[in-house]
Amino acid sequence: AAPPPARCRATAALVASTALAALLLVAAPSLLLVRRAMPSQPKASDVGEVIRDLIVNTQHLCPAGFVRENCMENGEDDEDCCAGAPHGGCAFGLEFRQGELCHPNGAVATCCAPAHHVGPQPMCSDELVQDGCLENGAPDEDCCAGAGSGGCLNGAAAVIGKVCHPNGAVSTCCPALCPAGLELAGCAAPGEGSCQSGASPTEGAVCGANGHIATCCPKGVAPHDTSLYCWAVSMSHGGEAALMRHQFDYHQSIFTCEDWDVMSDGPLDPVPAINIGALKSAVAAWGSWANSEVFARAWQAAFKSGKWRKRGWIVKVDPDTVWLPDRLKLHVKPLSAAEPFVVKNPGKILLGALEVMNNGAMSKFARLQETHCHFSNGGEDGWLGWCLLHALGIPHKDDEALCKYGPAPSQCAPGWTVAYHAFKDVAGYQQCFMTAVS
Numbered sequence: 316a317a318p319p320p321a322r323c324r325a326t327a328a329l330v331a332s333t334a335l336a337a338l339l340l341v342a343a344p345s346l347l348l349v350r351r352a353m354p355s356q357p358k359a360s361d362v363g364e365v366i367r368d369l370i371v372n373t374q375h376l377c378p379a380g381f382v383r384e385n386c387m388e389n390g391e392d393d394e395d396c397c398a399g400a401p402h403g404g405c406a407f408g409l410e411f412r413q414g415e416l417c418h419p420n421g422a423v424a425t426c427c428a429p430a431h432h433v434g435p436q437p438m439c440s441d442e443l444v445q446d447g448c449l450e451n452g453a454p455d456e457d458c459c460a461g462a463g464s465g466g467c468l469n470g471a472a473a474v475i476g477k478v479c480h481p482n483g484a485v486s487t488c489c490p491a492l493c494p495a496g497l498e499l500a501g502c503a504a505p506g507e508g509s510c511q512s513g514a515s516p517t518e519g520a521v522c523g524a525n526g527h528i529a530t531c532c533p534k535g536v537a538p539h540d541t542s543l544y545c546w547a548v549s550m551s552h553g554g555e556a557a558l559m560r561h562q563f564d565y566h567q568s569i570f571t572c573e574d575w576d577v578m579s580d581g582p583l584d585p586v587p588a589i590n591i592g593a594l595k596s597a598v599a600a601w602g603s604w605a606n607s608e609v610f611a612r613a614w615q616a617a618f619k620s621g622k623w624r625k626r627g628w629i630v631k632v633d634p635d636t637v638w639l640p641d642r643l644k645l646h647v648k649p650l651s652a653a654e655p656f657v658v659k660n661p662g663k664i665l666l667g668a669l670e671v672m673n674n675g676a677m678s679k680f681a682r683l684q685e686t687h688c689h690f691s692n693g694g695e696d697g698w699l700g701w702c703l704l705h706a707l708g709i710p711h712k713d714d715e716a717l718c719k720y721g722p723a724p725s726q727c728a729p730g731w732t733v734a735y736h737a738f739k740d741v742a743g744y745q746q747c748f749m750t751a752v753s
Contacts, residue, residue: 376414376415376416376417376423376424376426377412377414377415377424377426378412378414378426380428380429381410381412381414381426381427381428381429382426382427382429383396383414383424383425383426383427384396384427384429385405385406385409385427386398386403386404386405386406386425386427387403387404387405387406387425388402388403388404388425389402390404390482392406393425395417396417396424396425396426397417397418397422397423397424397425398422398423398425399421399422399423400413400421400422400423403423403425404425405425405427405428406427409427409428410427410428411425411426411427412426412427413425413426414426429564429566438476438477438479438486438488439474439476439477439486439488440474440476440488442490442491443474443476443488443489443490443491444488444489444490444491445457445458445459445476445486445487445488445489446458446489446491446492446493446498446499447467447468447469447489447490447491447492447499447522447529448460448465448466448467448468448473448487448489449465449466449467449468449473449487450464450465450466450487451464452466454468455487457479458479458486458487458488458489459479459484459485459486459487460484460485460487461483461484461485462475462483462484462485465485465487466487467487467489467490468489468492468502468522468523468529469489469490469492469520469521469522469523470523471489471490473487473488473489474488474489475487475488476488490520491520492519492520492522492529492531493517493519493520493529493531494517494519494531496533496621496624497517497519497531497532497533498531498532498533499519499522499529499530499531500516500530500531500532501529501530502522502523502527502528502529502530503527503528503530504526504527504528505518505526505528508528508529508530509530510530510532510533516530516531516532517531517532518530518531519531535653535674536625536626536627536652536653536674537627537652537653538651538652538653539627539648539649539650539651539652540626540627540628540652540674541627541628541644541647541648541652542573542574542625542626542627542628543572543573543574543626543627543628543629543630543640543643543644544572544573544574544575544576544622544623544626544628544629544630545568545569545572545574545575545629545630545631545632545640546569546575546576546577546578546613546617546620546629546630546631546632547559547568547569547577547578547631547632547633547634548577548578548579548591548594548609548610548613548633548634549577549578549579549583549588549634550579550580550594551579551580551581551582551583551588552581554635554739554740555634555635556579556583557740557741558634558635558738558739558740558741558744559577559583559586559634560583560585560586561741561744561745562634563585563586567748568632568634568636568637568638569630569632571640571641572630572640573626574622574623574625574626575622576589576616576617576620576622577589578591578613578616578617579591579594580592580593580594589616589620591609591612591613591616592612593609594609596608596609605693605694606694606695607693607694607695607697607698609695610695610698610699611684611688611698614680614684614699615684617629617631618681618684623674623677624674626674627647627652627673627674628643628644628647628652628671628672628673628674629671629672629673629674629676629677630643630669630670630671631667631669631670632668632669632670632734633667633668633669633736633737635668635736635737635738635739635744636668636669636718636734636735636736636737636738637727637734637735637736637738637744637747637748637751638669638718638733638734638735639733639734639751639752642731642732642733643671643733646658646714646716646717646733647671647673650673650712651673651675652673652674652675653673653674653675654673654675655672655673655675655676655678655679655707655709655710656672656673656675656676656709656710656711656712657671657672657673657676657703657704657709657710657711657712658671658672658711658712658714658717659671659700659711659712659713659714659717660713660714660715660717660718661713661714661715662713664696664697664700665696665699665700665703665704665711666696666718666720667694667695667696667699668718668720668734668736668737669717669718669733669734669736670696670699671717672703672709676703676709679707679709680702680703680707680709683707684702687702687706687707688701688702688706688707714733716731716732716733717732717733717734718732718733718734718735718736719732719734719735719736720736720737721736721737722735722747724738724743724746724747724750725746725750726750727746727747727748727750727751728750728751729751729752729753732751735747735751
């Protein structure tokens with residue numbers, strides 16, 4: 316057969332290119348809000364695969380409030396969150412919704428409620444803990460077992476807690492064998508227990524039919540643990556609240572740390588927050604806030620939370636700071652998490668946009684703050700720097716790439732810099748974030 320006339324071929328090419336351009340225009344707004352960096356160049360060259368790559372890397376196929384994360388297909392992990400209509404599901408018992416078409420074979424997007432919307436709720440209720448557990452009669456360190464197979468070392472009946480594994484396993488919840496602040500190191504005859512760290516053990520509750528007693532030891536972290544406990548202070552209304560809700564919804568900033576808290580002056584729904592009272596401060600003579608008293612209360616709330624005890628590094632972040640926790644982990648990886656240490660920007664003072672200390676420093680700070688670090692009517696970062704570096708004598712390391720102050724959103728960049736400050740509105744914040752991870 317003869318080829319179609321040149322005019323027909325040109326018309327077909329125009330129609331195809333117009334359709335592709337329209338699809339890209341529809342996809343472009345969604346690409347601005349993705350939570351993961353997209354590859355700079357598509358792996359495939361043909362138009363069909365490029366379009367499929369665009370679809371897979373966007374969240375616009377899901378209903379509002381749902382994301383393509385923690386997906387399962389036929390009971391197994393599903394990385395691309397794209398499955399046949401009856402086969403999709405969500406891990407950890409998260410709510411599941413079916414999205415739109417995501418593959419030419421008719422598969423549809425698997426959409427799950429964001430895991431961080433669960434908030435920092437415990438896996439066990441009341442006075443029960445995930446400790447001193449059994450699974451099918453054998454010690455179970457992670458206290459996560461199939462329903463009906465969990466038990467407790469002290470012979471008490473185990474209580475089923477929240478789902479703790481994508482396979483449907485549930486938390487084994489038992490009465491605490493150790494006092495608060497101590498962790499179970501084993502069971503031994505009275506007077507025979509010991510702590511691996513060399514610390515003196517505390518005897519806890521009976522933990523076996525043979526009369527053995529729980530050996531309880533101070534909690535500690537591995538020398539090069541890079542896990543993070545992150546927290547922020549935010550007003551419950553206005554610009555700070557809008558930034559915190561945006562970060563929460565798109566799993567950014569402190570909400571990507573292993574543990575986190577938000578301190579506020581009231582409800583910050585849907586963000587779980589600890590109410591620490593009024594946050595208003597006077598403007599000091601130097602033009603910034605005299606807010607040391609507010610942050611002394613906030614640090615007390617962080618101490619009381621206790622989540623920091625099992626994390627290598629503690630990070631206090633301002634809501635208007637764009638930062639990337641994974642980059643910070645690379646910076647602190649060579650440093651000890653146990654020996655007291657502070658990481659800060661070069662200069663005489665510690666700057667408040669991003670405050671970083673290790674577990675050893677936090678332990679010393681929590682123990683001595685009330686007696687050694689009385690706050691004055693000054694700025695939070697000045698008070699904290701004086702307390703940590705001078706009153707407590709904690710060593711520090713200057714890091715030139717810790718935080719860049721005053722950049723335009725377009726000056727945020729991929730690479731080594733951990734944080735950029737300050738972005739007071741969501742649009743500027745998100746532009747900086749997307750530029751930094753591009």
